[in-house]
Amino acid sequence: MTYNIDDKGYYGKFGGAFIPEMLHANVEELKQQYISIMNEPSFQADFQNLLKDYVGRPTPLYFAKRLSEKYKAKIYLKREDLCHTGAHKVNNTIGQILMAQRLGKTRIIAETGAGQHGVATATVCALMGMECIVYMGAVDIKRQAPNVMRMKMLGAEVRPAESGSKTLKDATNEAIRDWISNPKETHYIIGSVVGPHPYPDMVAKFQSVISEEIKWQLQEKENTPNPDYVFACVGGGSNAAGAFYHYLDEPNVKLISVEAAGMGINSGESAATSVLGTLGIIHGSKTLLMQTEDGQIIEPYSISAGLDYPGIGPMHAHLIDSKRAQTFSVTDQEALDAALDLSRIEGIIPALETAHALHALSLIDFEPNDIVVLNLSGRGDKDLQTYISNYDL
Amino acid sequence: MNRIEKLFEEKKSSILNIYFTAGFPNLTDTVTIIKSLEENGVDLIELGIPYSDPLADGTTIQESGNIAIGNGMSLKVLFEQLKDLRKESQIPIILMGYLNQVMQFGVEKFIKKCKEVDIDGLILPDLPVDVYEAEFKSLISSNDLSISFLVTPQTSDERIEQIDANSSGFVYVVSDSSITGGKSGISSQQIEYFKRLNNKSWKNPRLIGFGISDAQTFNTACTYANGAIIGSAFIKALKKGGDDVTQTCKTFVESIRN
Ligand SMILES: Cc1ncc(COP(=O)(O)O)c(C=O)c1O
Numbered sequence: 001m002t003y004n005i006d007d008k009g010y011y012g013k014f015g016g017a018f019i020p021e022m023l024h025a026n027v028e029e030l031k032q033q034y035i036s037i038m039n040e041p042s043f044q045a046d047f048q049n050l051l052k053d054y055v056g057r058p059t060p061l062y063f064a065k066r067l068s069e070k071y072k073a074k075i076y077l078k079r080e081d082l083c084h085t086g087a088h089k090v091n092n093t094i095g096q097i098l099m100a101q102r103l104g105k106t107r108i109i110a111e112t113g114a115g116q117h118g119v120a121t122a123t124v125c126a127l128m129g130m131e132c133i134v135y136m137g138a139v140d141i142k143r144q145a146p147n148v149m150r151m152k153m154l155g156a157e158v159r160p161a162e163s164g165s166k167t168l169k170d171a172t173n174e175a176i177r178d179w180i181s182n183p184k185e186t187h188y189i190i191g192s193v194v195g196p197h198p199y200p201d202m203v204a205k206f207q208s209v210i211s212e213e214i215k216w217q218l219q220e221k222e223n224t225p226n227p228d229y230v231f232a233c234v235g236g237g238s239n240a241a242g243a244f245y246h247y248l249d250e251p252n253v254k255l256i257s258v259e260a261a262g263m264g265i266n267s268g269e270s271a272a273t274s275v276l277g278t279l280g281i282i283h284g285s286k287t288l289l290m291q292t293e294d295g296q297i298i299e300p301y302s303i304s305a306g307l308d309y310p311g312i313g314p315m316h317a318h319l320i321d322s323k324r325a326q327t328f329s330v331t332d333q334e335a336l337d338a339a340l341d342l343s344r345i346e347g348i349i350p351a352l353e354t355a356h357a358l359h360a361l362s363l364i365d366f367e368p369n370d371i372v373v374l375n376l377s378g379r380g381d382k383d384l385q386t387y388i389s390n391y392d393l
Numbered sequence: 394m395n396r397i398e399k400l401f402e403e404k405k406s407s408i409l410n411i412y413f414t415a416g417f418p419n420l421t422d423t424v425t426i427i428k429s430l431e432e433n434g435v436d437l438i439e440l441g442i443p444y445s446d447p448l449a450d451g452t453t454i455q456e457s458g459n460i461a462i463g464n465g466m467s468l469k470v471l472f473e474q475l476k477d478l479r480k481e482s483q484i485p486i487i488l489m490g491y492l493n494q495v496m497q498f499g500v501e502k503f504i505k506k507c508k509e510v511d512i513d514g515l516i517l518p519d520l521p522v523d524v525y526e527a528e529f530k531s532l533i534s535s536n537d538l539s540i541s542f543l544v545t546p547q548t549s550d551e552r553i554e555q556i557d558a559n560s561s562g563f564v565y566v567v568s569d570s571s572i573t574g575g576k577s578g579i580s581s582q583q584i585e586y587f588k589r590l591n592n593k594s595w596k597n598p599r600l601i602g603f604g605i606s607d608a609q610t611f612n613t614a615c616t617y618a619n620g621a622i623i624g625s626a627f628i629k630a631l632k633k634g635g636d637d638v639t640q641t642c643k644t645f646v647e648s649i650r651n
Contacts, residue, residue, distance in 0.1 A: 018492055020449040020518040021556075022567060025547035163455060164445070176448050183547050183570045281493040281519065282446070294467040295497030296445040 003248040003315070003324055005204075009197030010286075012321060014314035017196035019284045022180040026188075027284075029103065031198045037102050038095075038205065050094050051209060054127070055084045057091075059210075061217035061373070066345040073366035076227070077348070077376045078214055080239065087351060087378030088207060088239045089120040093189055095206035097124040100187035107131045107186045111161075111175040113140055113168035113235065114306035114353065115147025116378055117191030122156035132156040135174040137167035140305045147382050165299035168235070168309045172283050192236025193313035196284030200241075200313050207242025214373055215246055227371040229364070231256045233357040234327075235306045237313035239377035244325070254326065256364070257316060258357040260302035261329035271300035272329040273312045274320050282311040288320070303332035303386065304352035306378075328363050330356040336390050338362075339380060351378030352386060395513040396485035397539045397562040400436055401598045401619065408620025409611070409649060410437040410600055411627050412489065414457040415474075416466025417443070418631055422638050423474050424481075426631075429642035431484040434650060437600075439516065439622060442468060442490030449518050451574030453625040457632070468498045468506075475510040487514040487541070487562075492524075504532045514539035514562045522559055534561075541565045541600075546586050550593070557596050566590060566601045566618060574625030577606045579613045587617035611649050623649065 009015050009031070017027055037043055051057040059079045068075045080088035093110075100108060108130050112118030118134040125132035134151055138160040141148050151158050161170040172194075179188045193200040193207075215225040230247055232240035234257040247253040262270040270276060277288030280295060289311040290298040302308040312320075319325035330338075339355035342348055350358060354377045366372065380387065400408070411430050415423045427438055443458035443466050450458075468490075478486075488507065495503045495517065507515070515538060520529065522542070533540055539562025544553055547570065557564055569575060569583055587601065601614040602622030614621035627645055634641030 016521065016524070018519045018521060018524075021543040021548060022449060022545050022570065022572075024545075024552070025549070163452075169446070173446055173448060177451070177572045180449065181571045181575070280496060281491075283448075284519070291493070291497065293497065294469070295494040296462060297493075 001322060003319060003322070005201040011315045011318035014287045014317040014321070015197055015200060016286050017284055018281045018286060019196045020180070022183070023176070023196070026179065026183055027196050033103065034099065034198050034202050037099055043098055043102065046098050047095055051091065055090050055094065056082060057209065058213045058217070059083060061214060061221065063221065064346050067342070070345065071361050071366060072368055073370040073372050075361070075372045075374060076218070077374055078210060078243065079376055080210065081348070081350065081376050081379035085116070085120045085123050086381060087116040087120070088210065088242060089117040089191060090123065091209055091242065092191065092203050092206045092238060093117070093120040093124045096187070096189040097128050097130070100189070101128065103187060105185060105187035107182065108189055109133045109135070109175050109178050109186055110189045110191060111135045111168065111171040112191060113137070113171065113308055114304070114351070115140065115144040115151065115382060116306060118156070118158070119147050119150045119154070121189050122151040122154035125156060126154045133178065134158050135161050135171040135178070137161045137165070137171045139166040140168070140171070143386065144305055144382055145385065167305065169297065169300070176283065192238040193241045193315055194236040194283055194285060194311060200285065200315055203238050204241040204245060204315060207238050208245035210239070210242035210375060211244065211246040214243070218371070218373070222371055226250055226253050227373045229254045229256055229370065229372045230375070231258065231357045231360060231372065232375040233258045233307060233353045233377060234312060234316055235309050235353060237316040239375050241313065241315055243373070243375035255319065255324060256360060257319070257325050257327050258360040259327060259329050260304055260307035260356055261331045262301040262303070264331055265329050269301040271302040271308055271310065273310065274327040275329055277312065285314050287314040288312050288317040304335065304356065306351070306353040307356060328360045330359045334359040336387070339387065340391060348376070349380035350376060351380050352383045354378055395537050395539060396483065397437065397487070397513045400485050401563060404436065405619055407615045408436045408600060410439055410620060410622040411435050412439040412441060412622060412624030413627055413631065414441040414443050414454065414461050415471050416461030416464045417457040417628070418460065418638070419636070420464040420466060423471070424478055426638050426642060427478065427484065427486070428482050429639045430646065431482050433643050433646035435484065435646055436620065437485050437487065439487045439489050442471060442488060442494055444491045444494060447491060449572055451572045451625060453574040453628050457628045468494060468503070472506045472510055475512070479511045485513045487516055488512055489516040492517050492519045500528055501532065504536055504538065507538060508536045512538070514541060516541050516565060518543060522555060525559065543567050544590070546570055553593065560597050562597065563619070564595070564597045564599045566599050568601050568603045568605065568614070571603055573603055575604050577604060577610065579604070579610055584617065591617060608649050608651050
């Protein structure tokens with residue numbers, strides 16, 4: 001069993017490219033070229049330099065002493081929150097903007113939920129002097145206002161998606177429609193390991209720097225590259241894909257993915273795709289998604305805009321289906337509590353998305369010597385408004 | 394030979410294909426609209442199965458789909474509505490929908506139902522050719538259904554051959570790089586593209602769709618293909634026309650065929 005992509009663009013039975021003909025030329029071009037471009041020495045040099053000097057990599061692997069005492073295991077936090085722009089998302093946008101340049105594209109579009117991917121895209125577009133248009137659900141524009149301001153300050157145009165639940169799924173639909181209408185000059189920087197092949201694999205490869213670093217950092221600190229557990233939250237699944245990537249074929253490393261249960265898995269207000277999802281097609285990919293019997297996509301819900309997505313990347317669908325990963329669903333309230341907890345015992349205010357993964361630490365009975373790495377995917381600045389209105393401080 | 398193939402054998406030009414969303418504006422309008430379009434001289438109907446996330450469609454078709462879903466339309470309901478259609482109407486009908494809906498219904502069951510209600514063809518814009526060959530092709534041909542794949546200005550010559558080879562009935566020529574309901578008018582650049590296509594040899598006849606909205610664009614499209622497909626403009630007329638859909642069909646078709 002392999003957990004990586006096969007030569008047809010599938011993870012097991014998940015993945016593929018289910019796209020209308022209007023997208024075919026662009027997706028095919030990317031598919032033909034992404035591996036060879038990524039392997040060019042000049043691409044690698046540019047990518048590595050920017051990750052180092054611009055993003056601030058490697059990000060620290062921090063031994064969280066008080067968190068470890070609380071959960072009675074050795075808990076390390078992989079500090080993606082310290083990346084430039086405040087989340088792991090920038091690893092991917094740096095890679096994709098370099099890709100877009102080599103494909104001769106001059107106009108960039110992106111979708112965003114929490115606004116982190118939008119900010120990371122607006123940032124690299126500013127850096128490279130490219131036009132940038134970000135689609136964002138009208139609901140998300142309200143709940144992630146600081147990130148909307150940041151995108152504007154960085155020179156991007158933020159276009160509201162007004163259809164459906166006005167969140168990430170709808171922003172993605174609008175971005176795809178834009179790409180159909182502007183096929184020649186435009187590159188679509190997808191923000192997670194979703195969409196038609198080769199996007200899930202390309203984004204996973206750009207994010208794989210996370211587990212590449214964890215390996216040598218853990219070797220230095222614990223004299224082994226492999227932890228017992230890796231925890232990550234899953235919206236589309238890009239930070240989890242990056243944190244899992246180099247451990248996929250290490251069966252002793254348990255992979256824990258954490259999704260948003262919203263008000264509760266069966267409340268009707270949830271984004272718990274691994275439990276509620278069935279096999280279908282969303283945004284060009286065959287994967288698990290929340291849908292009605294008739295195949296209409298169900299509007300998801302989570303307090304966290306970055307996890308408010310009715311699907312899951314095909315890699316994760318395969319990891320769940322093959323039982324390689326274990327999944328937990330965490331509610332809004334549990335995530336809010338976990339965020340406050342980390343702030344108070346480690347002095348780190350996490351993103352709401354990450355807070356879901358933090359709560360899941362309480363759901364496993366660790367052995368005292370277990371080494372646990374939790375991917376701290378982002379910082380909580382963007383969520384202050386939500387935090388403040390939910391805590392009685 | 395199904396009704397689509399028969400149509401193209403008998404008629405080579407000015408074929409008018411009208412798209413509308415099943416269950417719009419009201420749930421039970423589907424069959425009424427089919428019959429009035431037929432009575433008013435439409436050649437072919439593309440019946441849209443409403444979908445929550447239609448990636449290739451603009452706001453007009455999206456909204457009609459949302460209303461239809463809200464009205465209670467689904468594949469199950471649609472097949473029920475079409476059950477007795479052939480007693481009253483012989484117009485060729487194509488079902489257009491997104492692959493996920495068909496997957497959830499079940500591919501074999503879907504094809505069987507299409508045959509049962511005597512539908513003639515399919516358009517599934519997000520069905521990749523390799524998946525078509527593996528899961529659909531033999532079922533479709535053994536049930537005498539046609540399937541139309543799409544060609545766009547970006548489609549390579551090599552791929553055009555593949556698309557023509559896999560299509561039956563007709564090939565759907567997307568007029569421009571756009572979603573449905575885009576800008577009106579046909580540019581000289583689009584004409585160049587139509588001419589380029591006409592210089593190739595084809596197995597199938599061709600219909601031009603996307604951005605065809607009135608008599609002028611219809612006639613222009615018909616100069617460069619066997620006919621054309623009108624969708625969003627008709628949905629807009631239905632929306633404006635209110636409950637008398639029969640009258641809307643008559644007025645709309647007359648405005649195109651004047
Ligand atoms: C901080 C943070 N973590 C996680 C996510 C979820 O995305 P993914 O599952 O692709 O990592 C987001 C998305 O916006 C985010 O901003």
